[in-house]
Amino acid sequence: MxxxxxxxxxxxxxxxxxxxxxxxxxxxxxxxxxxxxxxxxxxxxGPLAGRRLTALPSVRSDWKTWRRRHPHADVLSVDTGFARDYSRDPYAGYYRSGSTWFPVGRVRRDLAAKRQVLGIEVNGVARAYPLDEFRRRPGILEDRLGNARIRIKISDRGQVAAVQDARGRLLPHIFSYWFAWQAFHPRTSVYKIP
Amino acid sequence: MKKTSVVLLPLLALSFAFVTAFNLDNAIVPRDEILSGGPPKDGIPALLHPKFTPADQAGYLEPSDAVVGVVIEGRARAYPLKILVWHEVVNDTLAGRPIVVTF
Incomplete structure (x- = not known):
């Protein structure tokens, strides 16, 4: 995010x-x-309780694809001032395990708790898209969230390349586990391939 | 007995200070749903002064490495997940806009 x-x-x-x-x-x-x-x-x-953050569009990509699209981009350096082994993933076990670490309350059973989803919210209308569904359908997926028309661009490898509104502007979106998305968007719907 | 309390009291005060480090008085969610998550405050160090490398010099990245990409007014920047997982928060400024990238 x-x-x-x-x-x-x-x-x-x-x-x-x-x-x-x-x-x-x-x-x-x-x-x-x-x-x-x-x-x-x-x-x-705290003193700012209730204030909101403004989300900015971003994309999740692999380095090869991002670099091809943005050859002059710069990239966060491993020279962070902290001694960390960036080749090692501190959460490796968590991704694999089937349960959540901490309580999130009741988890809706629409999807498995640790299924990975793309989450989009437009004007208060939220929808979760199971990421593995995209692997079967590269191209452009058109959908409607409330009154808003959106387009999800899916690469040949099944990755989400962009989420746009009807005018082609990038829309903020997140990648999350189902349990986390539904905890923060209790009225979310789940996209089903027609 | 006296000795013990001399040692224990500061410890107690310290742990109390830790527990109350954040004021939850006016929380807008149930206070008992705000839990400790293992590492203490700043136990996962956010980046405040991130440095950047030109794409063609980022030898530490494999083609398949996942990145979060941001474009603001034509300025593009990538934040590798393998760095984000260790810091969770990057405070940055891109094209003059103050942004926070969080994973």
Missing amino acids: VYSRKIDAKTYTFGVSGRLYKSNVLLYDHQTESLWSQLKAQAVA
Whole structure:
């Protein structure tokens, strides 16, 4: 997820609070120590409680594809100032395990809890798209969320290349487990291939 | 007895300070649903001063490595997942816009 750090004309910086809400990371801002839900895009406690974050469009891609499309892009360096082994995934076990780490309340049984979904919300209407469905249908998937028409571009390898509105503008979207998406979007629908 | 309390009291005060590090008084979600997640505050270090490498010099990336890509006003930047998983939060500025990339 990518958000603007500007909230009501003030600029904030964020850290990792060590707290979770519905099994999802709570960030905090260094300026007020308010806690911000990453998936809710909103401060849930502290002086800024209730304020919202503005989502910015981003894409998930593989490096080869991204580089071909944006040859002059720069990329986050491993020279972070922290000694970390970036070739090792600290969450390797979590991806494989079938259960959630922390309680998220009741999980709707539309999909398996750890099924990976693309989540899109437009004007308060939310829908989850199981990622593995895309592998079977590269191309452009047109859908309607409430009154909004959207297009999901799927690469030949079944990856989500872009999510756009009817005018071709990029729409914010997230990749998540089903249990997390449905916890933050309790009224979400689930896309089914027609 | 005296000695024990001399040691214990500061410890107790410390742990209390840790528990109350964030003020949840005006939480808009049930306070008992805000849980500790293992590592303490800043135990996962967010990046505040990220550095960047030109695409053709990023030898640490494999073609299949997943990245989050952002484009603002024609300026494109990629954030490899294999770095994001260790930091979870990158505070950045792209094309003059302050952004936070979070995973």
